[in-house]
Amino acid sequence: MKNRIAVTGWHESRFSEENAAQSTPEMIFEASHGALRRAGLTREDIDTVVVGSCDTADGISISNVYSVGASGAFLKDESKIEADGSFALYYAVLRLLSGSFNTALVVSWGKGSNFSRFHYWTMQWEPFYTRPLGLSHEEILALQARAFCRRTGFEDKHAEEVLMKNLGNAEANGNAVRTLRGIQCGARGEMAAEPLRDGDLTPRTDGACAVVLENADRASRKKRIPISGFGLSTSTYFPFWRDLSRIASAGEASSIALKSAGWAIDDVDFFEVVERTPYHEAMLAEAMGVGLKDYLGGEMKRINLSGGALGADPEPATGLVRVVQAAKIIAGDCEKTANRVLTLGTSGLGYQTCIAFALGEAQ
């Protein structure tokens, strides 16, 4: 996929644990309006709007019916995917590749203070036997973490290093809700579901973000971040049918994305991934082929310069936030710049589905 589509604008609303000053549509407007401004476009320039949101989180059936005004979609082509925001980006890329559209606005949001995270996740369980037995997403993450530790030798101290690394990176991000300064070193809180402590779980976050896509012809005249590859892979619905010590869907998604970009894993400068616990960042590193060496006492330099989801997790927008962070790194908006960033978003219980984007010039 040779540089046919580019990211030309992006914006995040101000993230916080509870944004009492803004309603959900107001957050959506702030992100969408800001992304258009950054791209130098107006609403009239946009051919299609794709949103990634969750009805259970919004508390509204088919909730994009409500976000139309805020997302700039009034009397335009508009669609929604009920998944992580980076899946909306995937839909938008395919819409542009179809040749039917030249520009797209992709928007995603989550107002964690408005809904119960417990319900958000457990309502993904089927009603017949998994839901009645009662199992939270945190417990699934814990079961995965335990199995991963047993297989690889990853330990509690390594998890703490990942957490401190990400919260340290979150300081420089400027839009994180949790940073190293905000917590006492070593204080990861009480045990939540062993081996996970309270501090290993991502912070509740209110936030929206948006990305503008243009086809290469339109985007050639301006600063642009090419989308050179993408990959999506989905695993079994029931987590216990999978090897819980591995995230196979992440490995598949990233290898498809790398292949379509013509990149090898070492061509990637940085990774932005949705790590719902420190353990899961290491699991993703292993699955994507980065290797575990850096996570077993080495230096962890390549993943989540932004601080990742442990710094801010406006689920289900967190995957699209990773794309925004990648664009910022390539555009030179961050302390470190790079040419190539791979992002990884996820939907479903225990990383059932993963989606990867290769941002930067294709090989």
Place this chain on the structure above:
Amino acid sequence: MKPVTSFEGRLSVPYHWHYGKVLSEFFEGLRNRKFLASKCPQCGRVSLPPTSFCGICYVPVSGDLMSISTVCRIDTFTVVRFKYPGQLLPPPYAVGVLKPVEADTRFHHLVRSENLDAINIGAAVKPVWREEREGEFFDIEYFEPVEK
């Protein structure tokens, strides 16, 4: 024994929704028996309930809200005669789409009249306020015809 074929389920999901600044002011206004509206700086559209952005011009709408007349005209209406789960009132009752005379947008609310068959499109109605008001849409109990 009855064969096992199905079971009864129920979903109950809690939420805590933020109004945002503009709707907070709007509902405070209702508590004080006022209609507070916003005006788009580009198209001039006066919105009630107010908004902090215009979804049509796609510009932010800032500045103070304006107090407008609480008199509305009936744009369209229906007399509800069927029952459904979660219904507010036992039928029959009338639901009207109402346009404040000093705004460009419409909202819906209950319309009461001694004779439901006498409700008409174009008729002027005014709010009947509750004595105890909480800052919510049902601070207006219903709308009734403005006596000529």
